[in-house]
Amino acid sequence: MGLQVDGVTVIYPGRKPGEEVHALENINLDISDGDFVVALGASGCGKTTLLNLMAGFIAPSEGRVTLDREAIEGPGKERGVVNHVVTGPGADRGVVFQKHALLPWLTVFENAEFGLKLQGMPKQERTETASRYLALVGLEDFHKHAVYQLSGGMQQRVGIARALTSNPAMLLMDEPLGALDALTRENLQELILDVWRETGKMIFFITHSVEEALFMATRLVVMSPRPGRITHTYDLDFQQRFFDCRDARAVKSSANFIEVREKVLSIIHGDELAGGGNHV
Amino acid sequence: MSDTAATASKNGVLSAITNIFSKGPAKPGESFGAPGQGSSVAISVASSLGLLLLWYAVTAMGLIKPLFLPSPAVVFDKFVEVATEGFGGSTLLDHTLWSMGRVFGAFFAAALTAIPIGVFMGVNRVMRGIFDPPIEFYRPIPPLAYLPLTIIWFGIGESSKLILIYLAVFAPMALNARAGVRSVSIEQIHAAYSLGATRTQVIWHVILKGAMPEILTGMRIGIGFGWTTLVAAEMVAAEAGLGYMVLNASEFLVTDVVIMGIIVIGIIAYLFDLLMRWIERLLVPWKGQM
Numbered sequence: 001m002g003l004q005v006d007g008v009t010v011i012y013p014g015r016k017p018g019e020e021v022h023a024l025e026n027i028n029l030d031i032s033d034g035d036f037v038v039a040l041g042a043s044g045c046g047k048t049t050l051l052n053l054m055a056g057f058i059a060p061s062e063g064r065v066t067l068d069r070e071a072i073e074g075p076g077k078e079r080g081v082v083n084h085v086v087t088g089p090g091a092d093r094g095v096v097f098q099k100h101a102l103l104p105w106l107t108v109f110e111n112a113e114f115g116l117k118l119q120g121m122p123k124q125e126r127t128e129t130a131s132r133y134l135a136l137v138g139l140e141d142f143h144k145h146a147v148y149q150l151s152g153g154m155q156q157r158v159g160i161a162r163a164l165t166s167n168p169a170m171l172l173m174d175e176p177l178g179a180l181d182a183l184t185r186e187n188l189q190e191l192i193l194d195v196w197r198e199t200g201k202m203i204f205f206i207t208h209s210v211e212e213a214l215f216m217a218t219r220l221v222v223m224s225p226r227p228g229r230i231t232h233t234y235d236l237d238f239q240q241r242f243f244d245c246r247d248a249r250a251v252k253s254s255a256n257f258i259e260v261r262e263k264v265l266s267i268i269h270g271d272e273l274a275g276g277g278n279h280v
Numbered sequence: 281m282s283d284t285a286a287t288a289s290k291n292g293v294l295s296a297i298t299n300i301f302s303k304g305p306a307k308p309g310e311s312f313g314a315p316g317q318g319s320s321v322a323i324s325v326a327s328s329l330g331l332l333l334l335w336y337a338v339t340a341m342g343l344i345k346p347l348f349l350p351s352p353a354v355v356f357d358k359f360v361e362v363a364t365e366g367f368g369g370s371t372l373l374d375h376t377l378w379s380m381g382r383v384f385g386a387f388f389a390a391a392l393t394a395i396p397i398g399v400f401m402g403v404n405r406v407m408r409g410i411f412d413p414p415i416e417f418y419r420p421i422p423p424l425a426y427l428p429l430t431i432i433w434f435g436i437g438e439s440s441k442l443i444l445i446y447l448a449v450f451a452p453m454a455l456n457a458r459a460g461v462r463s464v465s466i467e468q469i470h471a472a473y474s475l476g477a478t479r480t481q482v483i484w485h486v487i488l489k490g491a492m493p494e495i496l497t498g499m500r501i502g503i504g505f506g507w508t509t510l511v512a513a514e515m516v517a518a519e520a521g522l523g524y525m526v527l528n529a530s531e532f533l534v535t536d537v538v539i540m541g542i543i544v545i546g547i548i549a550y551l552f553d554l555l556m557r558w559i560e561r562l563l564v565p566w567k568g569q570m
């Protein structure tokens with residue numbers, strides 16, 4: 001059971017006719033109940049493409065993606081998309097723009113209950129559900145706020161609450177914290193971990209930050225570009241150490257953490273130098 | 281010697297000119313080098329008053345004959361006279377109501393047709409293929425050019441007037457509605473599908489809502505076009521209306537009524553533009569916010 005990516009290849013048409021971009025090549029990945037899978041890798045290695053496959057926004061060129069053995073044939077409420085990126089040929093230069101997927105004409109609360117309303121849930125039940133998840137992400141006092149007046153971090157929280165209301169089997173997040181300042185980012189890492197522990201959802205999470213990846217993942221998949229492949233996987237439990245001590249800085253500055261971090265960093269730097277990718 | 285002096289004074293003039301446009305450090309709250317910063321309201325008021333003063337001065341000094349440009353006072357007296365006694369068989373209020381009726385009749389007819397068609401053009405490739413050529417073809421043609429045809433087809437009654445204004449209003453409304461649909465962020469559409477929305481729900485709850493700012497912009501531009509076309513529409517066989525009043529007055533060289541009519545049309549059109557802007561702020565406060 002869980003989500004299975006089975007021998008998946010994705011080939012985009014290139015810029016010139018006849019040219020092909022192998023965004024993903026023969027990807028195999030199993031996500032089971034309770035997994036927090038983080039994908040990490042240089043720009044253009046196919047992370048976003050992989051997430052969009054799971055969301056059902058694109059179809060694989062070869063292979064299949066299944067959730068609980070059922071083929072994914074489009075977006076569905078059992079796979080909650082917290083945020084995603086519409087990728088394009090600019091991705092290997094790091095040129096993608098992420099727009100917010102919240103609906104600015106609705107309040108925070110209306111955004112949270114939007115999916116339930118469309119699904120036809122009765123008003124009282126939907127109010128309870130939306131309120132519960134807004135409280136879970138710490139927005140119980142912001143029901144009536146306009147989403148466009150919230151900070152970036154609060155907007156991500158609304159996105160999380162909105163995705164959770166449909167009670168999906170998994171949550172998908174594509175660099176959700178990338179645009180936030182350092183402090184907000186660390187707060188939200190902890191919030192997402194708590195939400196994950198509380199709800200037990202499978203999570204597929206993309207990030208550019210090695211530290212974030214190591215801190216949050218139960219399984220880290222490191223990808224490399226041209227063609228996009230999974231080159232390393234690590235089973236990790238730093239988030240459990242965080243749950244034990246509630247001190248993220250202590251976890252992130254432990255010797256063990258730093259050791260793994262340097263190892264992963266050297267892999268990724270190797271990719272970026274070899275591929276002439278995104279030099280930051 | 282004299283050569284260098286000339287160059288020096290030339291340089292002085294040049295640097296004086298460039299100094300006006302060169303930029304010192306920005307004051308707090310302004311941003312360095314941003315073009316056209318600062319409020320221009322006071323200057324606009326001064327410029328309007330200046331124009332009025334100029335108008336007053338040239339007429340008071342007798343530089344231009346009243347036949348060509350009557351004085352502001354005469355035009356104002358005419359305004360009071362036409363408002364109370366009327367001109368060309370109707371009072372100013374009647375003329376205004378007739379014109380507003382035509383502009384709004386055409387505007388509502390256009391809103392009811394152009395917005396759905398524009399939305400369909402945005403969401404459906406077939407509809408876009410069908411409606412694109414006719415709209416794009418007639419849009420840049422000045423209404424005066426197809427006025428004769430509307431008269432041949434629809435006669436000299438009310439319908440050809442309405443249709444002329446309707447056509448002028450239709451294109452900007454349809455094209456803005458279409459652009460609005462296309463401007464809806466694909467992320468919002470994806471998110472709605474992921475929450476279990478059907479295609480119809482996505483169109484109603486995401487696409488139409490997201491297109492609202494541009495639909496309203498289209499309505500504002502459309503009503504402006506309506507007033508622009510009014511005089512052309514009232515050129516033939518009208519019995520009342522601001523455009524008719526102006527044209528009729530010009531035939532008898534009653535210049536004060538012509539100028540008064542132009543000013544009234546200008547003010548009404550401007551007020552409706554303000555009204556539409558206010559409605560926009562009310563209905564789509566999120567415009568440009570996300």
Ligand SMILES: Nc1ncnc2c1ncn2[C@@H]1O[C@H](COP(=O)(O)OP(=O)(O)O)[C@@H](O)[C@H]1O
Nearest residue numbers: 012023043044045046047048049087088089091
């Ligand atoms: N629509 C497209 N057409 C052509 N190439 C694309 C398209 N979308 C993505 N790509 C390419 O696919 C590769 C993977 O992109 P993406 O999944 O966005 O990577 P990542 O998220 O890891 O940066 C990149 O090389 C990108 O240029």
Ligand SMILES: [Mg+2]
Nearest residue numbers: 047048085091
């Ligand atoms: Mg990406």
